[in-house]
Amino acid sequence: MNADIEExxxxxxxxxxxxxxxxxxxxxxxxxxxxxxxxxxxPAGGGGSIIGMRPAIDSKRVVDAARVTRAVLEIELPPEIIKRGGYESCEEMINDLMPKLERVYTGELKVKKRRPAKVAEPA
Known part of the structure; x- marks a missing residue:
């Protein structure tokens, strides 16, 4: 293994x-x-509910956790490592993301670099 990756x-x-x-x-x-x-x-009964079928947090909202990865790891949270559909629990999210984030952090997993958004110039 590369010493840089190990560090x-x-x-x-x-x-x-x-x-x-x-x-x-x-x-x-x-x-x-x-x-x-x-x-x-x-809801009681066997019919279930559409609300009961949704994950606790969907994948689009998980992208907002980038503020955490920026603060702690100084990297973005790449959307492509987030499980499609989202996560039923915090434990599921952490168990899924931590190994992937480690590979992104070490450079073993290459992800697309995001371009900064263009800011409109004042009129």
Whole structure:
């Protein structure tokens, strides 16, 4: 293995506890009801509900966790490593993203670089 990759892997492991705590806090904030009330119980019966079939957080919202990866790892959260459809729980999200983020951080997994958005010039 390349010594540079090993050094980056070591730094990632040092930052991983903080990264997990920050992702857990972000997930809790993102999935909390707007009015602060507890989530309603699942509907009774065998028919189910369309609400019960949705993930706790969808993949498009997970992209917003980039603020966590920028703060802790100083990298973007590449959308292509996020599981399509989203995650049923915070644990599922962390278990899926952590190994992928490590590979992005070390450079073992190449992802597309995002171009900065163009800012309109004032009139």
């Amino acid at each position: 980056k892997r070591k730094r990632f492991k040092e930052k991983s506890a903080l990264l997990i705590r920050e992702l857990e806090a972000w997930f809790e904030e993102e999935t909390a009801p707007i009015d602060g009330s507890p989530a309603p119980p699942a």
